[in-house]
Amino acid sequence: MTQNLADTSRPAADIAHEANVSASRGWWRDAVIYQVYPRSFADSNGDGMGDLPGIRSRLPYLRDLGVDAVWLSPFYASPQADAGYDVADYRAVDPMFGTLLDADALIRDAHELGLRIIVDLVPNHSSDQHEWFQRALREGPESPLRERYHFRAGKGENGELPPNDWESIFGGPAWTRTENPDGTPGDWYLHLFAPEQPDFNWDSPAVADEFRSILRFWLDMGVDGFRIDVAHGLVKAPGLPDIGGADQLKLLGNDVMPFFDQDGVHEIYRSWRGILDEYPGQRIGVAEAWTPTVQRTANYVRPDELHQAFNFQYLGTDWDATALREVIDLSLDSMRPVDAPTTWVLSNHDVTRHATRFANEPGLGTQIRTPGDRSLGLRRARAATLLMLALPGSAYVYQGEELGLPDVTDLPDEVRQDPSFFRQAGQDGYRDGCRVPIPWSDTEAPYGFGPAAGGPSWLPQPAEWAALSVEAQTGDPTSTLELYRSALAVRRSQPDLGAGTDVEWLEAPEGTLAFRRGSFVCTVNTTGEPVRIAAPGRLLLGSTELVVDGGETVLAPDSTGWWAV
Numbered sequence: 362m363t364q365n366l367a368d369t370s371r372p373a374a375d376i377a378h379e380a381n382v383s384a385s386r387g388w389w390r391d392a393v394i395y396q397v398y399p400r401s402f403a404d405s406n407g408d409g410m411g412d413l414p415g416i417r418s419r420l421p422y423l424r425d426l427g428v429d430a431v432w433l434s435p436f437y438a439s440p441q442a443d444a445g446y447d448v449a450d451y452r453a454v455d456p457m458f459g460t461l462l463d464a465d466a467l468i469r470d471a472h473e474l475g476l477r478i479i480v481d482l483v484p485n486h487s488s489d490q491h492e493w494f495q496r497a498l499r500e501g502p503e504s505p506l507r508e509r510y511h512f513r514a515g516k517g518e519n520g521e522l523p524p525n526d527w528e529s530i531f532g533g534p535a536w537t538r539t540e541n542p543d544g545t546p547g548d549w550y551l552h553l554f555a556p557e558q559p560d561f562n563w564d565s566p567a568v569a570d571e572f573r574s575i576l577r578f579w580l581d582m583g584v585d586g587f588r589i590d591v592a593h594g595l596v597k598a599p600g601l602p603d604i605g606g607a608d609q610l611k612l613l614g615n616d617v618m619p620f621f622d623q624d625g626v627h628e629i630y631r632s633w634r635g636i637l638d639e640y641p642g643q644r645i646g647v648a649e650a651w652t653p654t655v656q657r658t659a660n661y662v663r664p665d666e667l668h669q670a671f672n673f674q675y676l677g678t679d680w681d682a683t684a685l686r687e688v689i690d691l692s693l694d695s696m697r698p699v700d701a702p703t704t705w706v707l708s709n710h711d712v713t714r715h716a717t718r719f720a721n722e723p724g725l726g727t728q729i730r731t732p733g734d735r736s737l738g739l740r741r742a743r744a745a746t747l748l749m750l751a752l753p754g755s756a757y758v759y760q761g762e763e764l765g766l767p768d769v770t771d772l773p774d775e776v777r778q779d780p781s782f783f784r785q786a787g788q789d790g791y792r793d794g795c796r797v798p799i800p801w802s803d804t805e806a807p808y809g810f811g812p813a814a815g816g817p818s819w820l821p822q823p824a825e826w827a828a829l830s831v832e833a834q835t836g837d838p839t840s841t842l843e844l845y846r847s848a849l850a851v852r853r854s855q856p857d858l859g860a861g862t863d864v865e866w867l868e869a870p871e872g873t874l875a876f877r878r879g880s881f882v883c884t885v886n887t888t889g890e891p892v893r894i895a896a897p898g899r900l901l902l903g904s905t906e907l908v909v910d911g912g913e914t915v916l917a918p919d920s921t922g923w924w925a926v
């Protein structure tokens with residue numbers, strides 16, 4: 362695969378000026394934020410599991426890649442029933458990832474390199490090993506700590522049926538029955554995810570106080586913001602009413618459910634915004650909020666609430682010009698009234714990587730189990746990335762997508778760890794495929810992920826990944842890594858990219874898109890056929906080779922071009 366590369370050298374004074382302009386608007390408005398999944402990024406001690414010192418050692422790579430901030434998925438003390446999204450102690454680093462001192466050093470190093478750090482906050486549920494939950498179980502039904510979770514008596518003659526009909530997102534009922542201290546069957550507790558993840562009761566003042574204190578703990582450590590897990594789930598409808606039907610997961614994202622997107626959540630974010638604003642340096646909150654519409658997502662980023670929300674509608678859009686244009690317009694239109702930047706995201710640790718989604722037929726959703734046509738998927742993924750990075754707002758990059766990594770669709774069942782894989786009908790059972798440790802160097806696994814050739818990695822890496830390592834791709838102008846580096850350098854050098862809230866659509870043949878942003882034009886061809894158009898200007902960068910000849914250009918199949926006009 363070839364690509365056109367841009368000359369991105371610019372005077373330092375210009376760069377400094379733009380950095381100041383960007384800071385005065387809010388650094389996060391057009392930031393490119395790189396998601397690190399700590400288990401799978403870099404393993405410093407050879408135990409097969411990534412860790413904080415490993416991440417720290419790779420920060421210069423991220424600085425050179427050209428991102429603005431790093432979001433770290435959870436590294437807190439956790440039994441890892443859901444890969445760290447089950448937190449036992451919100452103020453401690455799990456020994457598998459290091460220590461608080463390592464976290465401190467990581468934050469300091471990142472800041473010295475000009476990178477901001479966003480940590481994951483998991484306020485919807487704790488681990489069942491959290492001290493509060495353990496005490497609530499131990500102390501029995503009269504424990505005052507039970508009020509901090511949702512404990513209820515069961516239905517049926519002997520309380521043998523769950524208190525309501527809610528289903529867990531990971532499959533099966535959302536309730537698990539407890540045993541009383543005397544060994545008799547007891548009350549049930551609510552867990553929207555795994556049984557090891559009991560939901561907090563956000564009506565409890567102790568829960569609200571505790572999270573305000575946790576926010577301050579990490580803000581005092583110097584973090585620049587929080588990605589808020591299940592931000593739409595904290596408040597449940599009063600009385601926990603039945604939904605009245607099975608197969609509820611199909612309703613998710615289409616209807617307002619009694620456990621998601623309740624209006625009461627916004628009060629919590631207003632209180633958190635007050636805390637974030639007390640700290641210097643524009644600390645931010647980012648909502649992971651799956652809502653039925655982008656308009657409802659916008660509620661989370663009203664001026665007195667959070668700063669950003671993930672744009673999952675965009676993530677779920679197929680590689681199709683009409684659908685993309687619609688979702689781009691809808692996203693921008695919904696965020697404009699609340700004056701929040703739109704975000705753009707193609708991959709994360711919960712969905713099939715976009716190189717594999719686009720390799721398969723459209724309409725299969727975000728959990729795909731077949732590799733599809735890999736070279737087509739990569740070609741489209743590269744084009745999709747240049748489109749995403751040309752849009753106004755903030756963009757998220759998931760570790761390894763800059764290497765063009767596909768999902769690993771053939772992991773043997775015995776190595777899988779995703780909790781929903783082990784529960785029937787869970788919606789996300791195949792998430793391990795996007796969590797395989799990333800290749801850095803060498804010809805033998807773990808490809809520089811760990812310190813020793815032949816050493817372990819918590820999920821096995823495919824043999825083909827030797828050719829996809831950072832080392833193998835560095836300096837190869839046709840590589841996906843160099844495409845990302847060039848794209849991010851151009852984005853830094855062209856203030857029109859990322860800034861603002863509008864795109865000006867230009868006329869474009871069917872199956873293609875063209876839009877203008879200031880002195881910049883982006884062209885996209887989502888079809889499998891070449892399309893000839895008048896060249897919009899001087900080619901800055903292409904996801905593949907784009908030929909300009911006599912004022913015309915041929916948009917190669919499944920390609921994106923960036924043009925200076």
Ligand code: NOJ
Nearest residue numbers: 443446554590591710711
């Ligand atoms: C969303 C996280 O991204 C996912 O990985 C996790 O399983 C659920 N929330 C539950 O915390």
